[in-house]
Structures are given as structure tokens and as C-alpha cells.
Amino acid sequence: MTTQSAPVLALNNIRKTFGGVVAIENFSLDVKAGEIVALVGDNGAGKSTLIKIISGVHAPTSGAIQIDGHEISMSSATKAREHGIEVVYQDLALADQQPVYMNLFLGRELTKGPMGLLDRKSMIEETERLVTELDVRIPSAHATIRDLSGGQRQGIAIARATHWARKLVLLDEPTAALGVAETAKVEKTIAALKSRNIGVLIISHSLDQVFRLSDRICVLRRGNQIGIRETAKTDKNEIVSMITGV
């Protein structure tokens, strides 16, 4: 059961231009606690731009963003994290030369003692607990990211986001590079966020995945919101025609 109370995220009349290009026009959307909303649209529709606006990478040209009913200025990715928002980007943003445990704590390393030394033991223990819980199969918490497979890296990026998120997880094509079994595992992890009452906004080109995971589907075309549908009350044909406009 989920508590669908006040929206964790509310976007009101967001507009974003890059020079003369209007990437997002007049866009509004709520994501409630424990809800999974899928953002779909063709290439260039504006999906990634929207995720970057919510995660503080791009400032909107105009419009407002509210978290838990409070208007906030998402001026940087750090600020977004402070508000409990975590993102998994297509390029994963992992430090390739670093071990898994350092990646899970990147920028939020645990320290000990008056000198603030890295508490590697605790970070390794916490990493081992987390990867076991999420069934991310890696050789060890000490493994270097560059030595892992694409699926293992993806698992680490998602483990990091789900571990730190308090309000909202944003996922940009989280399973694009994965096989069937790995995709199923990632989808299970995403679905489990509902029980922690975390809101999820997911970009996916796979309508099968969108229908498996989401509560609602929001369609974007050329920066405009074409409509929002409850997943249980629509079908692929309707969503495809909303995406393509035919």
C-alpha cells in the first residue's frame, strides 16, 4: 500500500530555452510519494532537459519547482541532493578509477576521528549490505568500477541513488544497456522504492517497461506536455499516438 499524499515534486509552468531553441514549454507535473511516473516522448522531446532541471543541472528559464509543497531554487546538483533528490543519468556518473565502495559514498564519504579520516571499514560494510540487499552481483566492494560489466555498473549507480534518496529518484533510461535478467532486477529495485514512499520519475523508451512499472505516464512532444494518463486506464496504442501525434 502506498500513501499518496502531497506531491513530493510539483513542477509549475516550466519553460526552458537554449538560445533560440525552446526545449520545454509550459510544463506542469506532480509526482506523489510512492508513485512512479514515466516520462515518454520521441528523441529531442525534452525528457532529459526536464530531468536536468529537476536535478539542478539546468536552471529553468521560468516556472516554479516545489518539493513537499515548498518552492525551492534548484541551483545545483548538490542542492537537489540536499532536498532528497537522486538521479541516475544515462552516463551513470561513476568514478571509473575508484572502487565500488568509494562510488557509493562519492561526495558523502564516511569519516572517523578528529582528523576526519576516511572510515573505509564502515563504507565497505555498508556497501556489502546494500549490494546484497539489491542483488547487485559484484566480485567485491573493493572492485574498481572500470573492471565491472555494464550491468554491474548500472546496478551500482542505481544502488547509490536508491540508498541516498529521501524524496525522489530520477532515472534516465536506467536499463537501456542491460540484458533481460539485469533489467528485471533493476525494475524490481525501482518498484521497491514505492514501499519507501519515494517518488520516481523515469524516462524509458521501452513502453513494455513503462507499462510494467508506472502508475502514470506523461507524454512529451517537442517540449510540450501532450497529456498524462493513468497506466491502468490506457494502452500502448494511445500512448504511441500521443508520442507521434498521428
Ligand SMILES: Nc1ncnc2c1ncn2[C@@H]1O[C@H](COP(=O)(O)OP(=O)(O)OP(=O)(O)O)[C@@H](O)[C@H]1O
Ligand atoms: N545544452 C543544450 N544546448 C542547446 N540545446 C539543447 C541542450 N540540451 C538540449 N537541447 C535541445 O533541447 C531539445 C530537447 O532535448 P532533450 O535532450 O531534452 O530531449 P530528449 O527527449 O531527452 O531526447 P532523447 O530521447 O534523444 O535523449 C532538443 O531540441 C535539444 O537539441
